[in-house]
Amino acid sequence: MNTELFQFLRELRDSNHREWFRDNKKRYDELRVQFVDCVQQLIDRIALFDPEIAGLDPKNCIYRIYRDIRFSNDKTPYKNHFGAYMTGYGGRTSPYAGYYVHLEPDGAFLSGGVWCPPPPLLKKLRQDIYDNMDEFVKIIENRTFRQTYPALEGEMLKRVPPGYPSGGPYDDILRHKDFVVSSSKPESFFCTAGWIERAAEDFKTLQPFNHFLNYTVNEFFGKV
Numbered sequence: 001m002n003t004e005l006f007q008f009l010r011e012l013r014d015s016n017h018r019e020w021f022r023d024n025k026k027r028y029d030e031l032r033v034q035f036v037d038c039v040q041q042l043i044d045r046i047a048l049f050d051p052e053i054a055g056l057d058p059k060n061c062i063y064r065i066y067r068d069i070r071f072s073n074d075k076t077p078y079k080n081h082f083g084a085y086m087t088g089y090g091g092r093t094s095p096y097a098g099y100y101v102h103l104e105p106d107g108a109f110l111s112g113g114v115w116c117p118p119p120p121l122l123k124k125l126r127q128d129i130y131d132n133m134d135e136f137v138k139i140i141e142n143r144t145f146r147q148t149y150p151a152l153e154g155e156m157l158k159r160v161p162p163g164y165p166s167g168g169p170y171d172d173i174l175r176h177k178d179f180v181v182s183s184s185k186p187e188s189f190f191c192t193a194g195w196i197e198r199a200a201e202d203f204k205t206l207q208p209f210n211h212f213l214n215y216t217v218n219e220f221f222g223k224v
Contacts, residue, residue, distance in 0.1 A: 005031050006187050009080055010105045016076040028065070031082075036062065038196060039084045039101070045200035046099055050207050052088025053099075060091030080104055089214075095121065096217050097179075097210035099203045108187055110199055112206040113180035114213050115154060121220050125179060126161070128216040133170055139208050140181070148205050154178025179213055181206070 039058035047054035087098025
């Protein structure tokens with residue numbers, strides 16, 4: 001990966017229309033091939049500590065650059081980023097916790113966890129976190145984890161949902177509607193030799209978090 005990808009995305013952000021993209025389609029195709037190769041290398045390295053990832057097809061992990069504008073007020077046709085979601089349970093369409101890489105000018109990051117679960121799954125995740133709060137907090141308060149992934153992110157309820165005590169130290173955790181974390185990165189992180197190894201190390205730090213969540217997801221789908 002190099003600065004050419006970020007340069008392409010900057011130009012796309014400034015000229016987000018079909019004529020520009022048509023004129024630069026060859027550039028995009030070449031950069032996508034490079035990105036597929038990078039995602040394959042990430043899969044191979046993640047599989048060393050998370051065997052569920054082994055054999056995953058990178059093309060099943062990479063998101064399309066074309067935006068779905070049918071129900072959006074924003075009618076720009078293309079995304080301003082490259083993204084890939086790696087999990088051993090179906091790639092980018094999976095409801096399972098996984099590993100996400102997001103390359104965007106001035107907004108690149110690594111991420112993971114369960115984002116936007118359907119209400120029945122969210123209910124079970126919240127209950128299992130509540131029932132095993134000490135284990136969950138030990139994971140997210142681990143020093144290395146906290147340095148890499150500073151806080152739980154995502155949408156939150158205004159108050160603790162019914163059925164749970166309020167006023168405790170873990171109210172914010174119980175208010176979450178997503179259980180995701182992310183690690184913001186400068187563009188230079190992805191433009192220097194060895195970035196895939198460094199990203200894999202950050203994802204290794206993330207693995208216990210994903211493992212905790214995926215035990216619940218497996219139960220939800222009757223796989224435990």
